[in-house]
Amino acid sequence: MRDVxxxxxxxxxxxxxxxxxxxxxxxxxxxxxxxxxxxxxxxxLTASSLRRADRRTHTLGLVLEDAANPFSAALxxxxxxxxxxxxxxxxxGSTDEDPVRERGLLKxxxxxxxxxxxxxxxxxxxxxxxxxxxxxxxxxxxxxxxxAPQVDAVTVDxxxxxxxxxxxxHAAGHRRIAFxxxxxxxxxxxxxxxxxxxxxxxxxxVLHRSLVRRDLHGVEAAQEATRELLALAHAPTAFISGQxxxxxxxxxxxxxxxxxxxxxxxxxxDLPLAGxxxxxxxxxxQDHAAIGREAAGLLFDRLDGERGPARHRVLPTRYLARxxxxxxxxxxx
Amino acid sequence: MRDVxxxxxxxxxxxxxxxxxxxxxxxxxxxxxxxxxxxxxxxxLTASSLRRADRRTHTLGLVLEDAANPFSAALxxxxxxxxxxxxxxxxxGSTDEDPVRERGLLKxxxxxxxxxxxxxxxxxxxxxxxxxxxxxxxxxxxxxxxxAPQVDAVTVDxxxxxxxxxxxxHAAGHRRIAFxxxxxxxxxxxxxxxxxxxxxxxxxxVLHRSLVRRDLHGVEAAQEATRELLALAHAPTAFISGQxxxxxxxxxxxxxxxxxxxxxxxxxxDLPLAGxxxxxxxxxxQDHAAIGREAAGLLFDRLDGERGPARHRVLPTRYLARxxxxxxxxxxx
DNA sequence: TTGAAAGCGCTACCAG
DNA sequence: CTGGTAGCGCTTTCAA
Numbered sequence: 001m002r003d004v005x006x007x008x009x010x011x012x013x014x015x016x017x018x019x020x021x022x023x024x025x026x027x028x029x030x031x032x033x034x035x036x037x038x039x040x041x042x043x044x045l046t047a048s049s050l051r052r053a054d055r056r057t058h059t060l061g062l063v064l065e066d067a068a069n070p071f072s073a074a075l076x077x078x079x080x081x082x083x084x085x086x087x088x089x090x091x092x093g094s095t096d097e098d099p100v101r102e103r104g105l106l107k108x109x110x111x112x113x114x115x116x117x118x119x120x121x122x123x124x125x126x127x128x129x130x131x132x133x134x135x136x137x138x139x140x141x142x143x144x145x146x147x148a149p150q151v152d153a154v155t156v157d158x159x160x161x162x163x164x165x166x167x168x169x170h171a172a173g174h175r176r177i178a179f180x181x182x183x184x185x186x187x188x189x190x191x192x193x194x195x196x197x198x199x200x201x202x203x204x205x206v207l208h209r210s211l212v213r214r215d216l217h218g219v220e221a222a223q224e225a226t227r228e229l230l231a232l233a234h235a236p237t238a239f240i241s242g243q244x245x246x247x248x249x250x251x252x253x254x255x256x257x258x259x260x261x262x263x264x265x266x267x268x269x270d271l272p273l274a275g276x277x278x279x280x281x282x283x284x285x286q287d288h289a290a291i292g293r294e295a296a297g298l299l300f301d302r303l304d305g306e307r308g309p310a311r312h313r314v315l316p317t318r319y320l321a322r323x324x325x326x327x328x329x330x331x332x333x
Numbered sequence: 334m335r336d337v338x339x340x341x342x343x344x345x346x347x348x349x350x351x352x353x354x355x356x357x358x359x360x361x362x363x364x365x366x367x368x369x370x371x372x373x374x375x376x377x378l379t380a381s382s383l384r385r386a387d388r389r390t391h392t393l394g395l396v397l398e399d400a401a402n403p404f405s406a407a408l409x410x411x412x413x414x415x416x417x418x419x420x421x422x423x424x425x426g427s428t429d430e431d432p433v434r435e436r437g438l439l440k441x442x443x444x445x446x447x448x449x450x451x452x453x454x455x456x457x458x459x460x461x462x463x464x465x466x467x468x469x470x471x472x473x474x475x476x477x478x479x480x481a482p483q484v485d486a487v488t489v490d491x492x493x494x495x496x497x498x499x500x501x502x503h504a505a506g507h508r509r510i511a512f513x514x515x516x517x518x519x520x521x522x523x524x525x526x527x528x529x530x531x532x533x534x535x536x537x538x539v540l541h542r543s544l545v546r547r548d549l550h551g552v553e554a555a556q557e558a559t560r561e562l563l564a565l566a567h568a569p570t571a572f573i574s575g576q577x578x579x580x581x582x583x584x585x586x587x588x589x590x591x592x593x594x595x596x597x598x599x600x601x602x603d604l605p606l607a608g609x610x611x612x613x614x615x616x617x618x619q620d621h622a623a624i625g626r627e628a629a630g631l632l633f634d635r636l637d638g639e640r641g642p643a644r645h646r647v648l649p650t651r652y653l654a655r656x657x658x659x660x661x662x663x664x665x666x
Numbered sequence: 667t668t669g670a671a672a673g674c675g676c677t678a679c680c681a682g
Numbered sequence: 683c684t685g686g687t688a689g690c691g692c693t694t695t696c697a698a
Binding site: 040042043044045046047049050057059066067068069070072073074076077078080084089090091092093094108109110111112113135248251252255271272273274276277278 | 373376380390405409411468610
């Protein structure tokens with residue numbers, strides 16, 4: 001920049017003004033631009049934000065469960081688009097539900113002075129989230145809640161979604177409904193299970209503890225659990241799966257045993273291609289784009305100075321009937 | 334940091350040494366740490382990299398086609414893991430195949446002084462990639478090649494993959510094979526088409542221009558094209574689809590017409606759940622993790638000082654027979 | 667081993 | 683409107 005100033009025969013401050021589009025005599029501006037071009041000048045945003053009064057880096061930190069999971073990917077893209085509208089870029093990282101990794105990400109994001117954080121929290125690090133916020137970095141939780149104060153969250157109505165699904169299954173005659181749940185440390189896993197319990201209770205249906213399998217993580221765990229449940233003397237006639245990979249595992253087990261047309265299955269969160277299966281997988285779908293957009297919105301509020309207590313936006317789920325959730329209970333069994 | 338120094342009664346340089354783990358008398362180090370703790374000191378990596386001799390930001394720029402696409406997501410995660418091993422973080426953005434967006438991303442990544450770039454290039458910005466490299470930022474292309482010099486690339490053997498698929502279909506009696514291709518600006522789309530042409534030629538099979546549909550982008554375009562092809566007087570008995578979303582669209586059209594068991598389909602790139610469909614979708618699969626890992630490896634080489642000409646790593650594809658590619662040609666038609 | 671001081675590239679302030 | 687100058691938080695000489 002100094003070189004550009006020298007070459008253009010102007011002060012260094014003028015170059016800065018030109019680069020930042022502040023009012024400068026056209027003649028000078030032209031000279032500066034030419035010099036910048038000739039010298040191959042490249043603006044340095046890191047130095048700029050260091051000196052700038054607001055110290056903004058125009059960077060957001062995004063903490064996901066696993067960037068490779070289609071669910072996380074959809075959130076990522078939604079946040080990216082919202083961020084781009086505000087001229088912000090995303091630093092992203094995956095936790096794999098490991099609080100140590102989460103902590104590491106939060107720390108390095110903080111050290112890089114991100115303007116804000118959007119986090120899918122593991123649920124075992126609430127103090128770190130609070131610490132980040134106290135240090136001046138607004139934090140918004142996405143997909144899950146947290147207990148940290150002044151940390152906003154946007155989630156879907158997990159309980160209501162599962163509850164409605166249970167009612168449907170009950171109405172179709174199912175009395176032995178199994179539940180597959182993700183790690184109990186995950187907020188949504190607990191919420192969805194709560195919805196399951198509530199749904200059964202409202203339907204006046206018995207909750208068979210032997211048909212509940214929680215703390216399952218990943219396709220294979222669900223597949224194995226489903227196999228085991230189906231081998232039971234009084235096997236379930238329907239399954240509710242609390243996460244997308246678990247749904248895949250459950251369906252794989254069902255197809256292994258050629259039971260996909262006889263045993264009902266409703267999954268939480270949609271899957272690509274779910275509609276092309278025979279029968280299609282019925283799901284409790286969430287609007288990923290809306291979740292990400294809303295989370296970004298809450299964050300930008302905070303960046304604009306909002307100082308109130310934690311806000312919690314709850315988005316509705318939508319049931320997509322594709323067949324697997326519409327299988328009636330077999331007469332006997 | 335100055336405050337910490339004052340409080341600990343040491344020089345500011347000593348605090349820097351402690352923070353960076355350089356040798357300091359244990360007694361002093363202890364005092365510094367305590368002061369830092371008390372004052373809630375948080376390291377500022379942006380300022381640090383500004384002053385540091387190597388000027389490294391420990392940040393990589395990742396330019397994807399669409400962060401929400403499972404393919405991009407898998408690459409993202411693979412690169413993230415490799416980056417994390419080297420203590421690097423990822424700035425990521427999507428181009429949607431728009432060279433203007435790509436250019437914008439490259440520019441802002443450069444302004445943020447990323448240490449290196451891993452790019453899935455739109456193919457319409459090769460000069461910008463070269464410009465980045467000339468400015469001192471090593472660039473590696475992932476999934477696609479580029480003509481820019483000294484820009485490494487890691488791709489799969491697209492031609493060989495499609496070629497082998499064509500041969501399989503031909504051996505199964507297919508003589509009217511359709512091809513669905515993505516935007517022709519995309520390098521892989523052209524390569525895959527080249528493989529299609531070569532495969533037909535080697536099999537001594539006629540290339541029916543009317544069965545080739547290129548420049549398709551997204552599920553719906555492929556669905557519509559597939560419908561049209563199937564409505565032809567001499568409809569194809571088999572389809573090869575050159576991209577994952579196109580495969581989905583093709584399969585949707587096939588199922589609409591209940592032809593999924595009669596018309597063969599082979600897709601390029603695997604899809605989640607593809608194995609659960611009836612029939613399963615046979616695909617030419619690529620190892621996303623390997624692609625990402627390899628790309629990161631090439632980049633770290635460059636960061637370690639490698640100055641040679643562009644290197645191009647070609648990874649093999651693997652054919653996954655799941656049924657849809659094993660459907661023989663109907664006797665008549 | 668330590669501390670003082672210079673300065674990374676930039677913006678903010680102030681005097682002209 | 684413009685240029686000089688101070689200084690963002692840090693690392694790196696360099697001398698003690």
